[in-house]
Amino acid sequence: MPDGDTIGSCLALYRFLVDEGHEAYIVLDDVIPFDVAGFIHEPIYSVADYDVLKVEANLVFCIDFSDLERLGEKRIPLMANLQTINLDHHKTNTYYATINVVDTHASATGEIIFDLIQLSGLPLKKEYAEPIYVAISTDTGSFKYSNTTGRTHSVISKLYETGIEVADINRTLYQNTPFHRLRLHAEAMNHLELYHHNSCALIYVSLEMLDLCHALPQDSDGLVEAIRDIRGMELVVFLKEIEPQIIKVSMRSKKTIDVSAIALGFNGGGHKHAAGFTLNMSLAEALNKVRILVGNLQ
């Protein structure tokens, strides 16, 4: 699912390109998290919608994803014979595009979009600054994670100069939890498994739990981070049943464990402290696989 960085970066770049007289389309083939949806005022096309438009595009920006596998088969209609520019900050990036701008020191892809706009010499407008703030704030856990640098804060200070309403943005992003989301989190917590003297946890959300709590798939957002934040917790592995044979695995670590290295072993990717991969098997089989993985960690 696209996150605040993906969507914030798309919005800022889109608004900048349109202001500069370009015809641009945002193509995003997934559910948009509701807390970020409030910042979108422009059309978002699915790959199927976009195909119908029969646009003669000559350039595709690939925003905030590390490898083409993330697009699945959809990449074929979208990117065939086109020039591509990869704008990303994942250290597992595979440099898949014609031009690759991969800055692993950037806290968020939003920081790279900021750099691009600054490089153009054109003014930074509030309309670009707001989604860039959303991108950086969400990818840094509100400036708490180790990807936050002095430079991140200096970028943010430039965003403030455009007059963005930070308290309003933060209310929309972080003080907006629907009640059924808590119900789902409570249900999942009841099935929490702990390993290695409570320093590793395994948690999952099944389709059955969603049904039980009248919750949506995106209501599992925030759960893995809440478990990570428990005192003494070093690693959390979260399994989400997307469909009966499609299990999305999300990992979070706090200090030394590099979860991107684990994810790469399963054809996934990510960052040192946040990474993921997909398993094409039943939830029960995936749970067993991950139990062995977690149990074998030192």
Ligand code: AMP
């Ligand atoms: P998530 O757990 O979905 O919030 O993702 C955490 C980080 O890992 C994000 O930066 C994702 O882009 C990355 N990630 C998650 N799943 C995959 C995957 N299957 N392949 C590559 N990167 C992934």
Ligand code: MN
């Ligand atoms: Mn990102």
